[in-house]
Amino acid sequence: MDEIVRQAMAKWPNVPHCVGWLGLDARGRWFLRDDAAQARGPFPQSRGDEIRHEALLAFIARNYAVDARGQWFFQNGPQRVFVELEVAPFVWRVQGDGSVQTSAVQQAGAVRECLLDEHGRLLLACDLGLGLVHSLDMERAAAQVEAGRWTPVEVLSRTLEQRFGYVRSPAQGARQAAAQP
Structure with a gap:
């Protein structure tokens, strides 16, 4: 993880997480999914805009990690951006x-x-x-x-997520949790 990211996390420890805004498809391409892309449907049916900026792609790669629940994320400064996976991490x-x-x-x-x-x-x-x-x-x-x-x-x-301990759609999990009374 980048040192600048660690410093931002220490300075702003309580920044809310971001869910549904970033996707990784089956060809290794990263997509930004704004409100309109999310409204059109879940990833990968609605992909959003492909990220092509080499420095941003390298930054994502250096700061890509997994939490204790198996949700993969990109640590963007103090904000954790959870990744929607088409197939695998x-x-x-x-x-x-x-x-x-x-x-x-x-x-x-x-x-x-x-x-x-x-x-x-x-x-x-x-x-x-x-x-x-x-x-x-x-x-x-x-x-x-x-x-x-x-x-x-x-x-x-359908057995891969459980067997290998990862979550393909943190956004789906967040929606299900929000629907629980």
Whole structure:
């Protein structure tokens, strides 16, 4: 986490969290979801505006973390911006040597499990967490499978959140909590 972010958190410890305003899609793209995007529906059906500013993308990557409930967030100064996930907390890029990293070039560490869901999506559980293999890297992933380095195990996508301890939609959870008497 950036030092400037730590300082802002110490200076303003009680800034309300932000829910529903940031999304990560299955191709590793980040989206800002203003009121209009949120009114059109949940993520990813209503994505919002793609973030393309390289410095902002790098800032998000450096300050991306998970809370004790498995909700991923971007710590934006003193404010925690919870992330709506299309599939998983990470989208992996498979390198020519078989190593795995995020689109922000953060190393994922060792591949611990290789999973294939009912939609044909390949996911890898790595030291850093669970991530979806980017669609452009399926040929490289297939080479790892063919070489016997990864063995896909079939899994139902609806079981991934509980099994790997993450929340795909903090906004949905917040709406459900607000509806409780």
